[in-house]
Amino acid sequence: MLHNINKGMRLGSINGLRFKQLKLVILAFLMLFLLWKWEKGTYYDSEILQPDPLVLTHPANSKIIERHTPSEEDFPSPDPLPQSVVKVEKQVTAAPPPLSMTGYSVDVADENEVLPPQNKECNYRNGxxxxxxxxxxxxxFGCKKWLSESWSCRLTQRTDFxxxxFRWQPEACQMPEFEASRFLRRMQDKTIAYVGDSLGRQMFQSMMCMVTxxxxxxxxxxxxxEYGFVLAPGAKRPDGWAYRFLSTNTTILYYWSSTLCDLEPLNPSDRATSYAMHLDRPPSFLKNNLYRFHxxxxxxxxxxxxxxxxxNKWEMYLGGxxxxxxxxxxIWKAKNFTIHSVVKWLDAQLPHHPQLKVFYRSISPRHFFNGDWNTGGRCDNTNPLAKGSGIHLNHSEDTDAExxxxxxxxxxxxxxxxxxxxxxxxxxxYSIKATQGVQDCLHWCLPGVPDTWNEILAAQL
Structure with missing residues (x-):
């Protein structure tokens, strides 16, 4: 009888121990799960920014525009970005954004500001x-020598400015006020080159206005x-512009390369020729002038x-x-292939050009609402920061660039x-002649948002 009692007590102790061990294991798994969800951003106590299908789609789902816009730049199909941050909403949808992006947006009038995690690492995209x-x-009004009239909204019928x-305030970075003379002294004997499309040209014109x-x-x-920027017969503008500040020997230039791949005429003697669009070659301008840039x-x-x-009669070429x-x-895969190609080439060149710092600027968002550029899309909002004032993300919205x-x-x-x-x-x-037509929800008014891009650039030099 005593033997049976002792045996029962031992079994009870063993079972109790096993039960406690089981509880500890379950608790450990629960803690790991919560930590994993926290890292993914699911339980981040903030407003989550959700995608707006009218503005943003993945490139695989983009509609391709097959006709040519009458304006100086095409307003192409929706941004080649993954679905990520666009619209402020209070509820979390079932589909998480790519790369586990966490985010918050602060209403300008909201005094109960939601704070991001206490991460002190400097990242200029957050703030x-x-x-x-x-x-x-x-x-x-004053920057007429450097600024295109169509981008100077002060010269149009617009009345709200x-x-x-507004200025951008990074949450964990020291970004001093831009001061032209100080910037030029820092850039003494240096050359700053912008290479890209019309949004790159806006950034170039913004910088020229900022430093002057x-x-x-x-x-x-x-x-x-000096860079071969001459107006070709029949062209509206040269392939680029370059200006030198003699007091500091600082050169600021822009070169037009809307796709960042080399374009080669298939028949140079024919003005109507098609062009080889070499997806695996950087623009020859970069190859020929890289040693001159800082x-x-x-x-x-x-x-x-x-x-x-x-x-433009561009035909994709690969390997010649x-x-x-x-x-x-x-299309979107060709773009990504080209971006990776030019970045890889530049990275291989940097050891030969120790003076050079290279930046790839992420894509500038379009804001066509209730349609696209050719279907009545508009951007009539004049209320600043209607969608919030702050951003905190653990990855870039432009995952292709990142x-x-x-x-x-x-x-x-x-x-x-x-x-x-x-x-x-x-x-x-808005326009200079007050003509009705397609709304430009791609380019920015200057002064404006591209000035901030240059301030972030200057802070990192």
Whole structure:
């Protein structure tokens, strides 16, 4: 009898011990699960930014525009970005954004601001827009020598200019106020080159206005001829512009390369010839002039659509021959292939050019609502920061750009998410001649958002 009692007690102790061990194992798994979900951002206590299907789709689902826009730039199919941050909502949808992006957006009028995690690592993409009555950095009326009329919204019928009165405040970075003379001294004997599409040209014009204060300076010399920037017969504009500030020997230039791949005429003697679009070759301009640059800023994205290829007679080439790889021939895959190619080439060149710093600028968001550029899409909002003022993400919205520079010495100039909040800053329906037509919800008013891109660039130099 006693033996049975002792045996029962031992079994009870063993079972109790097993039960406690089981509880500990379950508790450990639960803690690991919660930590994993926290890292993924699921339980991050903040407002989550959700995709707006009218503005943003994955490139695989994009509609390709097959006709040519009458404006100076095509407004192509929706941004070649993954579905990520666009619209502020209170509820979390079942489908998580790619790369486990966490995010918050702060309403300008909301005093109960939701704070991001206490991560002190500096990343200029995270922060908030703040009102600043000392803005803008230059006058849209005054910067006529450097700024295209169509981008100077002060010269149009627009009457609201609140969009000029904001600056970007990174949450964990020291970003001093841009001061032109100090910047030029830092860039003494250096050359800053912007290579890309019209959004790159906006950034170039913004920088010229910022360093001159929008005023004509007698010591600024046109040196475009040194880089082959001459107006070709029948062309609206040269392939680029270059100016040198004689007081500091600082050169700022822009070269037009909307796709960042080399274009070669198939029949140079024929003005109507088609062009080989070498997806695996950087523009020859880069190859020929890289040794002259100290800062290089690249961008592409909005010209990758069938309409542009057809209109410009661009034919995809790979390995010096017409591309027969049907997988790469898909537009957004061809774009990604090209970006990776040029970034890889530049990364290999950097050891030979130790003076050079290279930045790839993430894509600038479009803000066509209730349609696209050719279907009545509009961007009529004039209320700044209607979607919130702050951003906190653990990955770039432009995952293609982020993936291309990952593991290289090329820096990502990540401006997509912070620009996404500024839909009121586009050219919209305004023009010099007050003509009705397609709204420009791609380019920005200047002064405006591209000034911030340059401030973030300057802070990282």
């Amino acid at each position: 908030k827009w703040v009102s600043d009555n000392h803005r803008p950095l230059y006058s849209g 609140a969009y000029e009165k 204060g929008g005023k004509n300076m007698p010591d600024v010399q046109d040196v475009g001829a 800062v290089l800023v690249l961008n592409t994205g909005h010209h990758w659509n069938r309409g542009k290829l057809k209109t 021959a017409p591309n027969n790889n049907r997988n790469i021939a898909v 993936g291309a520079v990952s593991g290289t010495r090329i820096k990502l100039l990540d401006v997509t998410a912070l620009s996404r909040l500024r839909d009121e800053g586009h050219i919209s329906r």
